[in-house]
Amino acid sequence: MDKVLTGKSPSLKGTIRVPGDKSISHRAIMLGAIAEGTTRVQNFLMGEDCLSTIDCFRKLGVSIDITEDSVTVLGRGFLGLKEPSEILYTGNSGTTTRLILGVLAAAPFHTILTGDSSIAKRPMKRVTGPLRQMGADIDGREDGNLTPLSIRGGHTKGIEYHSPVASAQVKSAILLAGLHSNGTTIVTEPARSRDHTERMLKAFGGDVTVNELAVSVEGGQTLTATSIEVPGDISSAAFFLVAGAIVQDSEIRLEKVGLNETRTGIIDVLKSMGASLSISNIREVNFEPVGDLTISTSQLVATEVGGENISRLIDEIPIIALLATQANGVTVIKDAEELKVKETNRIDTVVSELKKLGANIKATEDGMIITGPTSLKGDVEVSSFGDHRIGMMLSIASCICNGQIVIKDADAISVSYPSFFAHLEQLQTVKSV
Ligand code: SPQ
Numbered sequence: 001m002d003k004v005l006t007g008k009s010p011s012l013k014g015t016i017r018v019p020g021d022k023s024i025s026h027r028a029i030m031l032g033a034i035a036e037g038t039t040r041v042q043n044f045l046m047g048e049d050c051l052s053t054i055d056c057f058r059k060l061g062v063s064i065d066i067t068e069d070s071v072t073v074l075g076r077g078f079l080g081l082k083e084p085s086e087i088l089y090t091g092n093s094g095t096t097t098r099l100i101l102g103v104l105a106a107a108p109f110h111t112i113l114t115g116d117s118s119i120a121k122r123p124m125k126r127v128t129g130p131l132r133q134m135g136a137d138i139d140g141r142e143d144g145n146l147t148p149l150s151i152r153g154g155h156t157k158g159i160e161y162h163s164p165v166a167s168a169q170v171k172s173a174i175l176l177a178g179l180h181s182n183g184t185t186i187v188t189e190p191a192r193s194r195d196h197t198e199r200m201l202k203a204f205g206g207d208v209t210v211n212e213l214a215v216s217v218e219g220g221q222t223l224t225a226t227s228i229e230v231p232g233d234i235s236s237a238a239f240f241l242v243a244g245a246i247v248q249d250s251e252i253r254l255e256k257v258g259l260n261e262t263r264t265g266i267i268d269v270l271k272s273m274g275a276s277l278s279i280s281n282i283r284e285v286n287f288e289p290v291g292d293l294t295i296s297t298s299q300l301v302a303t304e305v306g307g308e309n310i311s312r313l314i315d316e317i318p319i320i321a322l323l324a325t326q327a328n329g330v331t332v333i334k335d336a337e338e339l340k341v342k343e344t345n346r347i348d349t350v351v352s353e354l355k356k357l358g359a360n361i362k363a364t365e366d367g368m369i370i371t372g373p374t375s376l377k378g379d380v381e382v383s384s385f386g387d388h389r390i391g392m393m394l395s396i397a398s399c400i401c402n403g404q405i406v407i408k409d410a411d412a413i414s415v416s417y418p419s420f421f422a423h424l425e426q427l428q429t430v431k432s433v
Contacts, residue, residue, distance in 0.1 A: 001410055002407065003410035008402060011250050013252070016240065016252070016255075018232040020230035020233060021045065021232065021234070024196050024288065028073075031201065031206075035225045036225060037224060039204075039228065041071045050093075062080070075225050087112045088112070091119070092119060094119065098169035099173055099176060105153045106156045106180035111151050120146060123146075124145055131151075134174075134178075135157055159174070161188070163190070168262075171215060175215060193262065194260065199260075199288055200228070204226055205223060205226070231257065231258030233258065238266045240254060241267075241293065244296060246300070247399045250295075250296060250297045253293070254294075260288055265305075273323065273327050274298055275300065299328075302324060302370075317367075318393040319392070320333065325359040325360070325372045325374050327372045334367040346390070347363050353390065377403065379405075380403075383409055384407060385409065388413050388417065391413045399428075
């Protein structure tokens, strides 16, 4: 579906609640499915990626009910999972594909899983490699690197694994396998990745030990069902945080947003660029910090983004690139090679599409360099290339473009933020008083 956006917004004003966190929603279904008892999940993200996770666990024999205000998972323990008679389809979701491999590695049956054309290009060896070391029998294209993958699990043993990448998907897959393996499993990362799995394991009564960059679990644990309230997704909030900073005469309040410090790199970047941003009402829900954010139109200066902060904002780099086009000076984004293996190669897609809008941006081997401020032009056709975050970044860009823009494949946005355009329109229609 193509989306036509009319260009420059006179202002963006109002309060919104972004939908539930995608990473946390996936994990609530997965841990609920392997726990004993009934888990109720509120503010679950009804985006396509999380619905893929539900669909896969239903095929593994887990009963999951969706109502208007919650999702209920009838967990029957890890041993309650059943060999699926159908191929598991993980859609566009890297998180579903990689984390479910961890669960299946320890499950004593055979499964075939596959995803869409983007998933078919994303590297799985980073997960299938260590899971094979634990004893899972996995095969697939390029020696188990690419989907479709076939996996026969069971009889796994704990490992001590030093991950070459800071990736929550790698860490979580190994920990999920470790929960049902013999002995201890330890994963050490080069930098800290998002830690929702560790926090949620605690909410389900699991025993997990975190020692700086090392996380360990003992095998043979039983998880106990619980109630999970999913915080708003800071990666979705990031689009409106940037919109509030760069669109003239704006003030946006975002309520109940997750503020886990492994995800708040975007807040640090906005502050270092001089954005007028305040945080209030901070509290903790299911071991996750949550708060309200208010941002208004700001004079911005360039910054440098890199090093250990990259894993704290990796999914926000497309919208940070747009932010940098409006900041005074040269913004450098480096150490972000991981962008190349997301839903698209996000170095290429961000640079090509922002260039079409007139931005002064160039790709580097591990990131991009953006010089601002630049006035963005309209009457241009751009594409999300099927990547939800590129689609949302371009939609926010349209609010400062000098004319109409057409976004091809804009429906990809429903992967993580089905109500995105409704929220954008709501902010555009609130008038100044
Ligand atoms: O699930 P998927 O497709 O990998 O989604 C993305 C996204 O932009 O929404 C990445 F493309 O988020 C990942 C994130 O980049 C979600 C995630 C998680 O929930 O564990 C972790 C990050 O990936 P990684 O590879 O660094 O572990």
